[in-house]
């Protein structure tokens with residue numbers, strides 16, 4: 001029976017959740033997994049949704065089960081597996097059948113795959129929200145030809161998260177635009193998580209709070225301007241108890257952060273674009289350093305333990321909250337600024353306000369603040385968010401808190417790579433006369449690279465040769 005509205009390949013955690021979401025929204029779906037037992041098990045446990053799901057044992061069966069023109073979602077691991085799957089599938093498809101890569105692809109790969117596909121329909125879509133998002137409403141960032149997006153927009157909008165009734169599923173632009181936006185999302189995700197972890201460090205080591213009290217603090221902040229999924233889950237993580245030992249969960253988790261690489265891709269791309277995202281870079285670096293556990297232990301043995309503990313009443317919880325607000329604004333400002341630069345560079349016309357809107361629900365970085373960011377970008381999408389009146393006002397009232405936190409942490413040996421880079425970014429961006437004149441002088445001294453003079457003209461040289 002060729003009646004499935006859509007097909008899906010890859011029934012891992014995310015694929016299975018997405019397939020159930022599609023069926024739950026009333027779309028008949030055909031599914032296939034490399035291991036037939038997985039497909040059978042998935043179908044067997046689909047409950048009431050099983051009637052809308054056609055399990056298939058071969059790719060040929062999958063293709064036959066889908067209504068024409070077909071649309072097939074790939075939910076396979078990013079990288080070579082996607083190319084292999086496309087190569088196996090294409091010969092079985094008609095010329096107007098659409099392949100949709102919904103994994104966490106590097107957008108350069110999506111650009112290449114779109115080019116390789118030529119006139120054969122192909123989309124690359126970024127899907128955010130983890131397993132729960134995939135099952136009940138992710139945020140979806142589409143890339144590829146608009147006409148292909150339009151063919152499946154009804155399905156993707158229906159399964160996506162909603163913000164006050166508006167679907168968090170949007171076409172971002174040609175080729176790898178969707179996966180690019182997803183990469184920046186992940187870069188921001190890294191920085192937001194890192195800043196929260198840094199504040200956790202101050203609460204734990206600087207203020208001696210136990211995990212339960214830290215959990216309460218985050219839960220309190222989740223009722224104010226910081227309200228967001230990441231603050232919410234940080235509170236829950238801090239409050240949880242290890243069923244095995246009865247200790248707080250945070251005390252049994254090794255302090256070495258994993259990463260699949262999307263944050264790193266963002267940083268590499270930012271360097272290519274000369275788009276400064278120092279908070280995101282700091283977050284990626286911090287993850288890398290976190291894995292150097294033995295070296296860090298040797299460092300503590302060699303240099304001694306930092307004092308850490310802050311004198312009583314040095315920082316209040318309100319000051320920490322304000323510092324996190326400032327850090328968060330600066331980190332998102334950097335991420336959106338990178339998107340502006342990429343949009344110009346790649347000729348994509350990425351829809352800035354729509355990106356903020358699509359991130360308001362469903363994705364990992366969803367937060368109250370993104371609603372205001374969508375409004376601010378709607379007023380002027382090329383303006384750095386730190387200059388948008390509502391965020392400028394917030395920064396005016398919160399940067400001093402960030403300064404206090406960074407200063408006290410530095411004095412007491414508490415590392416704050418992302419928050420302090422946020423502060424340095426802020427101070428750099430509000431300093432009209434910086435210090436790069438010295439760099440230009442140095443460059444001209446050793447390489448005769450020339451410099452511009454404040455009284456006019458470029459290509460000038462200093463008197464160093466004569467001295």
Ligand code: 6PG
Pocket residue numbers: 104127128129130186189258259260261262263363364
């Ligand atoms: C999302 C997440 C997700 C990401 C994981 C793990 O938006 O749902 O970004 O796509 O893959 O969070 O990422 P790391 O392993 O790099 O931390």
